[in-house]
Amino acid sequence: MSNQIIGFTFRSPTIIFGRNSLDSIGSEVRDFGDALLITGKSAMKKAGFTDKIEDLLKKVNINTHLFDKIVPEPTLEMLDDCFQFAKESKIGFVIGLGGGSVLDAAKPIAALYKEDISTVSEFMGKEFTKPGIPFIAIPTTSGTGSEVTKNSVIKVKKEGKKYSIFRDPLMIAKIAILDPYITATMPPKITAASGMDALVQAIECFVSLKANTISDLLSINAIEIIGKNLKQAVEDGQNIDAREKMAYGSLISGLAFSNGGLGAIHGLAHPIGFQHDVPHGVICALLLPYIMEFNKDICKERFALMAEKLDLDVKNKSIQERADKLINYIRNLIEEINLPTKLTELNIKKSDISDIVKDTKGSSLNANPRKATPEFLTEILMSAL
Ligand SMILES: [Fe+2]
Structure with missing residues (x-):
């Protein structure tokens, strides 16, 4: 490796890492308002982590709205459904609990929440004008790195492509919680x-x-x-x-x-x-x-x-x-x-x-x-x- 220091800009969420680190979620989001919890269809529910998060938030008087319909390799249409649900639920922050697919789907919901739009699709190709609401990333696999990245890889069927539909520092999670007990269920x-x-x-x-x-x-x-x-x-x-x-x-x-x-x-x-x-x-x-x-x-x-x-x-x-x-x-x-x-x-x-x-x-x-x-x-x- 070179001895020369190569210049860099280093971006990252606040990272909370360790066994049972999920337990700290309540104190981290205390004043954020209602939560939208985005998950896959059943694995986290079966493993008890969906309920655990709802209970931990209830203890700090936070209501949780659950969107548990993200399938692997999510599509833009799925994001539109989720965004509509988020707007109807009047939330203060978003939690993504899942693998890379769930986190990539959840990221734009939080980042675009304050933009003047009613679907994610209509924002394609546009620049972010303001910060969204906080996004808390809780990965359930050890792999994609989506909990710390600024982009979101989504399938866009009508273009026949899968690619990073948005890439912006405003997409980076506010907090990433990595609890190895969650990944043990995979x-x-x-x-x-x-x-x-x-x-x-x-x-x-x-x-x-x-x-x-x-x-x-x-x-x-x-x-x-x-x-x-x-x-x-x-x-x-x-x-x-x-x-x-x-x-x-x-x-x-x-x-x-x-x-x-x-x-x-x-x-x-x-x-x-x-x-x-x-x-x-x-x-x-x-x-x-x-x-x-x-x-x-x-x-x-x-x-x-x-x-x-x-x-x-x-x-x-x-x-x-x-x-x-x-x-x-x-x-x-x-x-x-x-x-x-x-x-x-x-x-x-x-x-x-x-x-x-x-x-x-x-x-x-x-x-x-x-x-x-x-x-x-x-x-x-x-x-x-
Ligand atoms: Fe990768």
């Missing part, structure tokens, strides 16, 4: 996919062209913590120590990439996610070794450093060998946690590749350390079939 498949998303984000950020001194510090630390704990969290979801480390690793991965950028994997993941309905973490994990091979020659020193941090057996090995060891380690990890390694396993065929490449653009792709031209992307996807 099944192995979601733990594996979301955990790999966090690892991919940290690896992409560590070699990103937009990385800076503080994102380097966070991303390399995230790689070490996630790399050493993901398998355990997948195999034994009740291992609260592994869950806590994954929650922390995912948090600092989110802080890293939201300030230091991503790369070609995230550039590809959005069009593939939209066109083929594949969970975000699954496609990110699948592409990781292929893109690492593509980037290897340009960032082998950084790959070697990651191998050292992960305690891979790299003594007396050259930089090149260390980088290769890292990629092998990643391949094995993906297999060990039972995620797919070939696009055909996700029903993505050779004939689908040109449409994917055509829609792959944006800031993540541009931050990739090696210029990922459409020709290279095609080659990479062909090798992943």
Whole structure:
């Protein structure tokens, strides 16, 4: 890593982290008015956390309005329904309790609440004119980093795309509460996919062209913590120590990439996610070794450093060998946690590749350390079939 300090602007919510940190919610939101609690359909209700939040808020005399209709990969129409419900409920703040999909859906509801609009759709393409109402992000997975980011990835069916519909510092949560006991309810498949998303984000950020001194510090630390704990969290979801480390690793991965950028994997993941309905973490994990091979020659020193941090057996090995060891380690990890390694396993065929490449653009792709031209992307996807 360079000894020079690279300038940065570092944005972040207030972060409350730790076992049972959810219990502090009442004192944090005491004067905020009525709450809108946005969740997925049933997992948090079944696990008791929806009721727990309502009870904790009741103790500080706060009414809760529940919107529990967010499905994975939410659409703009869903946000419009939620926004209408928020306006009718006359709320003072928004709580998002869920994975990345729920948090990304909840973020614009809070941020746009004071704008002079009646649907989220009509604000598309416009600039924020004022701060919204406070947003409290409570992630239930360790993965997307949405609790600390300023954007919201949503499916816009009529445009045939999934992308960040809004990106503004005013979207950042006021408070992020990370309680590992909540993530302990997630099944192995979601733990594996979301955990790999966090690892991919940290690896992409560590070699990103937009990385800076503080994102380097966070991303390399995230790689070490996630790399050493993901398998355990997948195999034994009740291992609260592994869950806590994954929650922390995912948090600092989110802080890293939201300030230091991503790369070609995230550039590809959005069009593939939209066109083929594949969970975000699954496609990110699948592409990781292929893109690492593509980037290897340009960032082998950084790959070697990651191998050292992960305690891979790299003594007396050259930089090149260390980088290769890292990629092998990643391949094995993906297999060990039972995620797919070939696009055909996700029903993505050779004939689908040109449409994917055509829609792959944006800031993540541009931050990739090696210029990922459409020709290279095609080659990479062909090798992943
Ligand atoms: Fe991601």
